[in-house]
Amino acid sequence: MSTSIQSPNPSFTFADGPCVRRLGFGAMHLTGPGMWGPPSDPDNAAAVLRRAVELGVDFIDTADSYGPGYNEELIRTALSPYPEGLVIATKGGMLRSGPGDWIRGENRSPYIVALGRPEYLRQQVEVSLLRLGLDRIDLYMLHRIDETVPLEDQLGVLADMRREGKIRHVGLSGQPEVTVEQLDQARRITEIAAVENLYNIADRSGEDVLDYAERHGIAFIPWFPLGHGDLVGPDGILTEAAARYGVTGAQLGLAWLLHRSPNTLLIPGTTSVAHLEENTEAAGLQLDDNQWREIEQLCAKATPWRPTAHHDQAGAR
Template identity: 60%
Template sequence: MITNATGTAVQPAAESGIFRIGGDLPVHRLGYGTMRLPGPGVWGEPTDRAEAVRVLRRAVELGVTFIDTADSYGPFTAEQLIREALHPYADDVVIATKGGLTRQGPGEWRPVGRPEYLRQQVELSLRHLGLERIDLYQLHRIDPQVPLADQLGALAELRDAGKIRHIGLSEVSAAELEQARAITEIASVQNMYNLAERKSEDVLDYAEANGIGFIPWFPIATGQLARPGGPLDTVAKEYDATPSQLALAWLLRRSPALLPIPGTSSVAHVEENIGAARIRLSDSAYQALVDAV
């Protein structure tokens, strides 16, 4: 635990605020995503396993209570690293994982949503994470070859059996999200969304209106906005912050339903990213970034 001069614990992630997943599972909104921990192409062992363990422990030290992973990261490498670094888990730490994407090699991903496969993957994730119940289990992709009711039905059965607490989706449209909610309760959605890429605005608005957590993956992509003299670079200098920190601060202000999960394999970058929770954008700075795209 980190303390200041008075001995008080310093956990900047706590300053990002709280969101209750499914209405009953509180997490600090600024979390950590583990996709960067395995090797190149999200395949195999990390380049530096000891550093990967340090990254996870450091994130929790800094107040992160929401860690996002997937069985396909490695595959299974990220889940196993989480267990190595953090098990037994602190009472307030929530591990969210995903299933439904298979791996054929570095950079290769194919959806499989057959109910028997999803049931198998939940059991494997429970084992690899060292859990009796997964707090948030997300369908990594909808398999177009399998009826959605069958995919979500399998997860709902596992929830009823006590192996999953809440169900989430990943990379879906607002229409698909609404269709899914007609089948079972959906607690979260995980789509690509960041300052430079906002194609999922309608999904975010739908999620916020319905109490659904929106987990933006690739949250610190900034594109040309961070170019020298560009809008993000200008605002970052005003706040004595990095462009990545400003991109995260913008997300935290954009909607109370947003749960950014910046990922990295570096302790220094974890510290930098989580420092974004302390930034409070002015109305003018926020609007300047809104208008920049």
């Protein structure tokens, strides 16, 4: 079989715009310890955001639960007035109780609880608009599907606010992950522009959702895109493989995601300007088909591992 050097499309265009670069930035870690309260070093946090924009990043991911609230406010303080073309995606519908502690709920992940009542979601959209200093949110994602509230009610209120001009695009985020069946159901209620699920080179259990997203023109946003220490730690599998190409394990993992599908939209996060600059260089890494297959086979030996808390590493949610 012949091999080819593939150069992934650097951008993704939503159904009726905007067009964004596929290597964005996840702002979650730019808050206090345990993703709670304001950042311990506000000047550094602002510097990271500004440098991201200088490097051409035009897609920034946040959520009302990061801080809570402080993350959105930081983005406004650091970047407003916003440069033309900058897309800020935020999320709502998840509760927290304190630093590093996500409220527990029966039959849910041990550190999150969804709250999808329409009146609550409407309130949170309005609050996010105020915190971000926006008249319209380009991408608003339901942070978790609330199993106690009909999905028609949860997405229905977001669809209403879209018609009101306060939301441009609606998306879904998951943990447990959004399924193909849920995406189908959601798309019968309103247009879904993006889905955010756990996915990386060692944990490809969400392959069916990624394939579905590609078929239907939906952005696929992988959270935890660099897995854990078995991949990008000092002795990580990706770290070892990356040394052959003169790059870091993180750069290799991000480049693979860009290579995997034209619909992946990445949001690696960091509190370091230096790491931010390294991450953005991943878009320029090009390998041939055989090299990518060898890396995939190597990473297949890693045991997929799902986080039991939010971990402080580039690309964690």
